[in-house]
Amino acid sequence: ENGIERPKGHNVSFHYNARVEYHHFGRSHPMKPWRLTLTKQLILAYGLHNAMDLYESPQATLDDLNAFHGRPYLNFLKRIRVDTKEADENREDLETFGFGGEYNDCPVFDGLWDYVTIYTGATMEAARHLCNQTSDIAINWSGGLHHAKKNAASGFCYINDIVLAIHHMLKYHQRVLYIDIDVHHGDGVEQAFFSTPRVFTLSFHKFGDSFFPGTGDIHETGPTYRGNPGTAHALNIPIDDGIEDDQYKDLFEYVTAETIQRYQPTAIVLQCGADSLGGDRLGKFNLNIKSHGACVEFVKRYNLPLMILGGGGYTPRNVARTWCHETAVCVDATLSNELPEYVPYAKAFYGEGNGNNKLYPSLDNIEGKYHENKNDANVIRMLKERAVENLRLMEG
Numbered sequence: 001e002n003g004i005e006r007p008k009g010h011n012v013s014f015h016y017n018a019r020v021e022y023h024h025f026g027r028s029h030p031m032k033p034w035r036l037t038l039t040k041q042l043i044l045a046y047g048l049h050n051a052m053d054l055y056e057s058p059q060a061t062l063d064d065l066n067a068f069h070g071r072p073y074l075n076f077l078k079r080i081r082v083d084t085k086e087a088d089e090n091r092e093d094l095e096t097f098g099f100g101g102e103y104n105d106c107p108v109f110d111g112l113w114d115y116v117t118i119y120t121g122a123t124m125e126a127a128r129h130l131c132n133q134t135s136d137i138a139i140n141w142s143g144g145l146h147h148a149k150k151n152a153a154s155g156f157c158y159i160n161d162i163v164l165a166i167h168h169m170l171k172y173h174q175r176v177l178y179i180d181i182d183v184h185h186g187d188g189v190e191q192a193f194f195s196t197p198r199v200f201t202l203s204f205h206k207f208g209d210s211f212f213p214g215t216g217d218i219h220e221t222g223p224t225y226r227g228n229p230g231t232a233h234a235l236n237i238p239i240d241d242g243i244e245d246d247q248y249k250d251l252f253e254y255v256t257a258e259t260i261q262r263y264q265p266t267a268i269v270l271q272c273g274a275d276s277l278g279g280d281r282l283g284k285f286n287l288n289i290k291s292h293g294a295c296v297e298f299v300k301r302y303n304l305p306l307m308i309l310g311g312g313g314y315t316p317r318n319v320a321r322t323w324c325h326e327t328a329v330c331v332d333a334t335l336s337n338e339l340p341e342y343v344p345y346a347k348a349f350y351g352e353g354n355g356n357n358k359l360y361p362s363l364d365n366i367e368g369k370y371h372e373n374k375n376d377a378n379v380i381r382m383l384k385e386r387a388v389e390n391l392r393l394m395e396g
């Protein structure tokens with residue numbers, strides 16, 4: 001059926017609980033959990049489920065989340081309801097925990113606790129499968145919420161499933177490398193592991209013009225106070241608007257190869273935020289689906305236990321296309337550019353241009369969403385040099 005076979009030589013597992021799809025951040029909020037419905041339907045339509053072990057993941061428990069997040073924050077998150085949001089008694093908590101005032105990035109919505117425990121449960125299950133070696137690659141497209149802090153929600157992220165997964169992996173792995181290709185800086189993960197050499201965080205992102213969250217310049221390599229064992233275990237690659245396929249691939253492959261060579265990780269977690277694609281509602285890059293996927297391909301070639309997570313992605317049809325393509329990369333399948341004949345919600349794939357019935361429409365030149373490329377060759381060269389210098393600062 002569809003010519004999709006199980007990959008030879010490695011096991012891929014897919015961790016998912018469809019209940020995550022039915023949550024709503026509110027009208028016109030850019031984060032749309034139903035992009036996961038679209039992703040799943042495309043994966044099924046191409047027959048990729050035949051090539052993976054599928055798991056309906058359990059919800060995480062409060063105790064699971066407590067491995068990173070503070071009790072008072074978790075109690076608040078579990079208790080808060082839409083109808084009590086405005087209540088005076090909660091106003092202070094809303095502010096401290098990242099919900100109040102201007103911070104409508106993180107709204108209170110119906111089923112919030114279920115939502116966060118569902119996506120985190122899937123990431124935790126993926127971590128367990130990598131650690132007990134039932135999977136070589138474990139995928140959770142509903143995870144990858146990299147901004148959440150120990151005691152606060154931030155940037156559409158309430159619980160940091162990535163930190164929790166890495167925390168679990170450290171029981172079995174000496175060194176975990178975290179790579180983040182979301183267009184935003186993976187600040188929450190970086191911060192959580194600032195003081196340990198056992199996790200190295202590498203993020204590629206748009207930086208400048210106060211783009212959220214505003215951190216992640218090239219010189220930010222972690223706190224540099226003397227004696228901090230985590231010194232220089234963060235690497236940030238700040239990128240300007242409009243970066244294109246070849247430049248990004250070159251930068252990604254060079255910096256990632258140097259990092260792996262120097263750090264020698266025993267496992268890798270890759271956050272595949274799809275807001276770095278061209279045409280994204282929030283992003284500023286001009287990447288096509290196959291060059292985003294080339295990052296997954298590149299990392300996979302190291303044959304280390306690999307966790308694949310989602311993250312941002314605000315043009316749902318292209319999020320689905322990208323994560324479907326990257327699922328295919330994981331199972332060594334090649335997909336036809338023609339969308340399968342029967343795709344549920346096929347109309348959702350209609351968008352700009354003439355790529356409506358294609359898996360790989362060109363995204364690097366979308367009218368009205370094209371970002372002028374502000375990255376010149378010299379800046380890219382400088383970033384590569386600075387990255388290598390930063391890697392040399394690592395002790396050992």
Ligand code: ZL4
Pocket residue numbers: 027028029030102103104105144145146147155156157182184185212273275282311312313
């Ligand atoms: C929106 O239309 O830059 C939220 C957020 C809600 C609907 C209701 C309008 C109410 C764009 C964004 C006004 C909300 C104003 N609605 C939010 C500095 C900001 C302060 C908060 O991909 N306002 C903050 C966060 C970023 C800021 C990006 C990326 C997550 C990830 C991993 C998080 N925050 C300005 C915004 C809208 C909204 C429209 C929005 N928020 C765009 N960028 C941000 O890295 C998942």
Ligand code: CA
Pocket residue numbers: 180181182183184185186203204205
């Ligand atoms: Ca990033």
Ligand code: ZN
Pocket residue numbers: 182183184273275311312313
């Ligand atoms: Zn993002």
